[in-house]
Amino acid sequence: MYLPPHFDARDPALAAALIRENPFASLISVDDDGLPFVTHLPLHLEERPGGLVLLGHCARPNPHAKILAVRPRAVVTFLGPHAYQSPRIYPDLQRVPSWNYVAVHCTVEARLVDETAGKDALLKHLIGDHEPAYAEQWRDLPESYTHKMMTGIVAFELHVTQWQCKIKLNQHRPESHRALQAAYQVGNDDERALAGWMTRIDMKGLK
Template sequence: MYSPRHFAVEDLSLLDALFKRDAFVSLITIDAEGLPFASHVPVIYRRDGERISIRGHWSRANPQAHAAGPALIIVHGPHGYVSPRWYTDPDQQVPTWNYAVAHLRGNLQSFDDAERLQSLVAELADAYEVPLGGDWRFPESAPGRIDSLRGIIGFELQPSAIALKAKFNQNHPEANRRGVIQALRQGDGHEQELADWMQRINFGNAE
């Protein structure tokens, strides 16, 4: 990933925030023909210091379920268009796109033992049911569906390289950055979120 020094981030708290915001990732491997193959899957993210684990599963019918070796996981953050009119010197500027993203590379490991798959599916259900106030749990809520585990294959990636990028106008004067944040505040929920992230990256949480 191309990441000029203004936008490169080393603080892993940004990675935590990206996964907390949206743990539906793009998983990319190289197939037998040497071509990139992508799946889009929800994952469980765990970090203990610099040790990171990312787990998820495929349908057994997914060709990627037979992949092993080098892989790339892309975690997507907020993003949006920035108009030159939002700067203090608009005649000297051009449009751009602001965004945050993480690329994690490592060797992909797969597993299909029932105990690990059951634990993984249970964790995924908890991760998404609890915020909804739901009480669906696996396998307690669906004991008759244990056999469905035969239809999936799990994976785990412990990244050996992490690239974090937050492109939020850090290369602009403070007045321009504040102008962009102010303009985004006038927009919808998507733009409001982008403004919040810009505020944190550029100026901390204080308004």
């Protein structure tokens, strides 16, 4: 993605936080016609000694599974909160509107997970992320049912080989930065979330 230096967040902790807080991702591959094929899905982030790994699955009829089998290199994107930026935050009038957002893009190598135990472990990670209380219900379901459900999906590990994190929050314009944060703090959910990210980078920086 286009990544000017002043929006380039190189701190892996910031990228990991953004992924975990916004786990609904876009998995993007190239199909047989040379066009992007996109699947929207939740992913679980693991930080392993060898690097970051994203765990997920798709329905077996989804063509994406076959694409990953023959072309395992793909891109995953995560989009966090985003919001309009009014030019009224600037002290002068010669300004235009903009849009602020936080995002992570990952280049990945996919490994398909076929064994039942591996699928079960992966699903339990996703359950733990989104509804831990469901874990007991999943364990108590008949094995015939859970096996049928797992047969209907293709699971995968997406090993991150490269990542970019863009935090675009007007931080390169100190004359308007505080006015923007004040406006966002009393705005909608996304705007308040961006105000929180502004506080994070003020305290920690991007590097």
